[in-house]
Amino acid sequence: MRRIISILMENEPGALSRVVGLFSQRGYNIETLTVAPTEDNTLSRLTLTTFGDDRTIERITKHLNKLIEVVKLVDLTEGSHIERELMLIKVKATGAQRAEVKRTVDIFRGQIVDVTSSVYTVQLTGASDKLDAFINAIGETQVLEVVRSGVSGISRGEKVLSI
Amino acid sequence: MEKLSGAEMLIRALQDEGVEHLFGYPGGAVLHIYDAIFQQDKVQHILVRHEQAATHAADGYARATGKPGVVLVTSGPGATNAVTGIATAYMDSIPMVVVSGQVRSDWIGDDAFQETDMVGICRPIVKHSFMVRRTEDIPEIVRKAFYIATTGRPGPVLIDIPKDKTAPQVKLPYEFPKKVKMRSYTPVARGHSGQIRKAVEELMKAKRPVIYAGGGVVSGNASELLTAVAHRLGFPVTNTLMGLGCFPYNDKQFVGMLGMHGTYEANMVMHNADLIMAVGARFDDRATNDASKYCPGATIIHIDVDPATISKNVRADVPIVGPVQQVLEDMLGMLDEHGGQPDQKALGRWWEEIEGWRKVHGLRFEVNEDGLMKPQQVVQALHRVTKGDAYVTSDVGQHQMFAAQFYGFDKPRRWINSGGLGTMGFGLPAAMGVQLAFPDATVACVTGEGSIQMNIQELSTCLQYGLPIKIININNQALGMVRQWQDMQYGGRHSSSYMESLPDFVKLAESYGHVGIKVDRFEDLEGAMEKAFSLKDRLVFMDIYVDPTEHVYPMQIADGAMRDMWLSKTERT
Numbered sequence: 001m002r003r004i005i006s007i008l009m010e011n012e013p014g015a016l017s018r019v020v021g022l023f024s025q026r027g028y029n030i031e032t033l034t035v036a037p038t039e040d041n042t043l044s045r046l047t048l049t050t051f052g053d054d055r056t057i058e059r060i061t062k063h064l065n066k067l068i069e070v071v072k073l074v075d076l077t078e079g080s081h082i083e084r085e086l087m088l089i090k091v092k093a094t095g096a097q098r099a100e101v102k103r104t105v106d107i108f109r110g111q112i113v114d115v116t117s118s119v120y121t122v123q124l125t126g127a128s129d130k131l132d133a134f135i136n137a138i139g140e141t142q143v144l145e146v147v148r149s150g151v152s153g154i155s156r157g158e159k160v161l162s163i
Numbered sequence: 164m165e166k167l168s169g170a171e172m173l174i175r176a177l178q179d180e181g182v183e184h185l186f187g188y189p190g191g192a193v194l195h196i197y198d199a200i201f202q203q204d205k206v207q208h209i210l211v212r213h214e215q216a217a218t219h220a221a222d223g224y225a226r227a228t229g230k231p232g233v234v235l236v237t238s239g240p241g242a243t244n245a246v247t248g249i250a251t252a253y254m255d256s257i258p259m260v261v262v263s264g265q266v267r268s269d270w271i272g273d274d275a276f277q278e279t280d281m282v283g284i285c286r287p288i289v290k291h292s293f294m295v296r297r298t299e300d301i302p303e304i305v306r307k308a309f310y311i312a313t314t315g316r317p318g319p320v321l322i323d324i325p326k327d328k329t330a331p332q333v334k335l336p337y338e339f340p341k342k343v344k345m346r347s348y349t350p351v352a353r354g355h356s357g358q359i360r361k362a363v364e365e366l367m368k369a370k371r372p373v374i375y376a377g378g379g380v381v382s383g384n385a386s387e388l389l390t391a392v393a394h395r396l397g398f399p400v401t402n403t404l405m406g407l408g409c410f411p412y413n414d415k416q417f418v419g420m421l422g423m424h425g426t427y428e429a430n431m432v433m434h435n436a437d438l439i440m441a442v443g444a445r446f447d448d449r450a451t452n453d454a455s456k457y458c459p460g461a462t463i464i465h466i467d468v469d470p471a472t473i474s475k476n477v478r479a480d481v482p483i484v485g486p487v488q489q490v491l492e493d494m495l496g497m498l499d500e501h502g503g504q505p506d507q508k509a510l511g512r513w514w515e516e517i518e519g520w521r522k523v524h525g526l527r528f529e530v531n532e533d534g535l536m537k538p539q540q541v542v543q544a545l546h547r548v549t550k551g552d553a554y555v556t557s558d559v560g561q562h563q564m565f566a567a568q569f570y571g572f573d574k575p576r577r578w579i580n581s582g583g584l585g586t587m588g589f590g591l592p593a594a595m596g597v598q599l600a601f602p603d604a605t606v607a608c609v610t611g612e613g614s615i616q617m618n619i620q621e622l623s624t625c626l627q628y629g630l631p632i633k634i635i636n637i638n639n640q641a642l643g644m645v646r647q648w649q650d651m652q653y654g655g656r657h658s659s660s661y662m663e664s665l666p667d668f669v670k671l672a673e674s675y676g677h678v679g680i681k682v683d684r685f686e687d688l689e690g691a692m693e694k695a696f697s698l699k700d701r702l703v704f705m706d707i708y709v710d711p712t713e714h715v716y717p718m719q720i721a722d723g724a725m726r727d728m729w730l731s732k733t734e735r736t
């Protein structure tokens with residue numbers, strides 16, 4: 001199962017490499033990874049997605065919790081949550097395709113953020129499956145370049161991950 | 164406030180931590196530190212002959228005393244030489260602080276002379292690591308390093324210090340922090356009382372119970388409590404290789420070590436148990452055999468200070484995360500409160516069954532009537548001559564298993580071996596650490612002619628510091644354990660497992676300034692050993708020739724259950 005693990009950790013050199021190293025060391029996979037400082041600049045928020053059964057995820061979270069720099073973590077997929085990913089994508093937009101691409105962008109509530117005579121650069125946010133669906137709808141042959149930010153997430157309601 | 168250089172701060176902080184011995188080896192990146200060591204006399208520096216030995220010596224010191232072992236090495240090759248010892252300590256959860264020198268901070272990343280990314284190299288084999296970025300942080304980093312190394316599940320911590328941070332010109336105010344506070348590190352202080360109560364209920368219901376105690380009982384200083392709980396319940400007790408000594412070998416409830424080379428009765432008890440209480444043990448593959456066939460009928464209570472260990476290899480039914488000492492203490496209280504007894508009739512039947520198993524094998528081995536002595540006889544003689552009261556370090560191989568099976572430990576912290584990593588070359592330097600910690604104690608290093616040569620240079624260190632270790636070299640002229648596997652699994656093809664060019668160990672010991680004794684007949688063994696151990700202030704190297712064809716039994720059959728064992732070269736279960 002796909003899981004979103006969100007980690008609050010000390011904003012210190014080396015902390016990120018310990019998290020990433022743990023995954024390779026113990027044979028787990030990281031699908032996406034984003035990390036940036038929070039409003040408290042001594043803390044970073046790291047969000048990663050991974051695949052695993054309950055047992056594997058339990059092991060991963062236990063090992064992550066053991067890392068000295070990890071302050072707190074949550075498996076967002078355990079409760080209701082909001083998940084977002086940002087994608088910048090360059091697509092071919094020539095001839096009849098131009099209008100078609102524009103329509104698809106509108107349907108997905110994306111924005112065209114840069115234009116040339118043959119290329120649209122589109123910005124799209126949403127859950128990862130929405131971004132996948134957009135790529136499918138455009139058709140892979142039209143796609144020139146894809147940049148995705150990886151998943152960020154936050155719990156719904158009053159639950160917060162803070163110290 | 165007093166002003167100190169970074170190097171002085173480091174040494175002062177070690178003093179403030181109560182460090183008495185520092186095992187190390189100098190080099191360019193740590194010369195400021197060595198100069199600071201020279202100008203004080205509270206921390207004694209022990210100059211080894213190879214950095215690996217510094218880590219093993221610190222490790223042996225830590226295992227014997229329970230206090231953290233401390234190491235100092237230079238950057239580059241000094242640091243990488245220490246890696247095996249750090250990994251050894253990590254696998255066995257030994258508290259250790261390793262200080263490695265680093266090139267000047269403005270040279271880091273330039274492939275400078277003797278630069279290696281020690282923090283990077285060690286990431287998977289340390290509990291935590293620090294890179295010193297500001298000189299003024301040194302006292303706090305040292306304090307944190309010791310705190311992390313010694314609390315929770317202990318382990319090695321690395322402090323990497325660039326040379327410029329120790330420079331004598333820069334003097335800054337020194338203050339040793341009274342307290343450490345780390346918002347991201349709070350080891351569990353107490354096991355959950357509801358869980359302990361649940362465990363007590365299970366213990367009372369059990370009909371075929373066993374207590375499976377590991378190294379966590381030793382490192383958690385919980386041997387007495389474990390023994391009290393076991394006596395209160397009347398259950399059989401087995402130990403892992405790391406747990407030996409946490410329950411007395413001569414107690415009638417002891418069924419011996421379990422696992423790959425465990426006793427027949429211990430492995431049978433485990434396989435047939437309906438309740439296993441694991442205390443400070445981690446269900447390592449050498450102790451479980453095939454985990455999917457593991458103890459099919461057992462409810463499992465698992466007590467450990469490390470949550471990540473629980474249900475890692477084998478699912479626990481009643482997990483209890485907490486310091487074993489506190490958990491066992493609470494458990495004892497709850498047992499008293501409960502006032503009841505486990506099912507005595509069932510327990511009686513269980514013990515009858517166990518007595519039957521004890522008769523099946525009982526660690527038997529055949530003695531050569533006239534001919535070479537058996538390695539087991541050497542360990543038995545060692546027990547007799549030392550009256551079972553020695554610190555016994557060991558290397559890795561058949562001799563290690565024979566020592567574990569035959570010495571008999573009745574106290575914790577007496578059996579000192581590399582269980583998790585299985586590091587050949589551990590025994591002699593570890594013995595140095597033990598002997599330094601306890602100068603008057605009897606310290607024996609049970610080794611093999613293969614392992615001893617991995618750190619033989621330390622004979623020189625032993626001379627320098629007058630360490631009267633007794634080396635019991637069980638010489639089978641072979642990498643015996645490798646050869647045993649080749650006999651059993653590779654049709655007897657002894658690929659690179661024997662040694663045709665052994666040195667004369669007696670002369671070798673003598674040239675290092677020690678006493679060497681060669682024994683090749685059983686009738687000379689005990690007399691020679693008596694003589695060796697009577698030389699209280701000398702290191703004696705006993706080179707003891709044994710039957711090279713001997714195997715270690717029982718031996719669990721790979722991919723089988725706990726009960727699947729070879730009992731001799733021809734019998735299996």
Ligand SMILES: Cc1ncc(C[n+]2csc(CCOP(=O)(O)OP(=O)(O)O)c2C)c(N)n1
Pocket residue numbers: 558559560561562563585586587588610611612613614615637639641642643644645
């Ligand atoms: C550093 C290291 N290298 C290789 C091994 C693999 N190994 C395990 S036991 C063994 C043989 C040990 O020989 P010896 O010290 O003579 O002990 P014996 O088994 O003969 O008693 C070897 C090579 C190891 N454990 N450690």
Ligand SMILES: [Mg+2]
Pocket residue numbers: 560611612613637638639640641642643
């Ligand atoms: Mg040998």
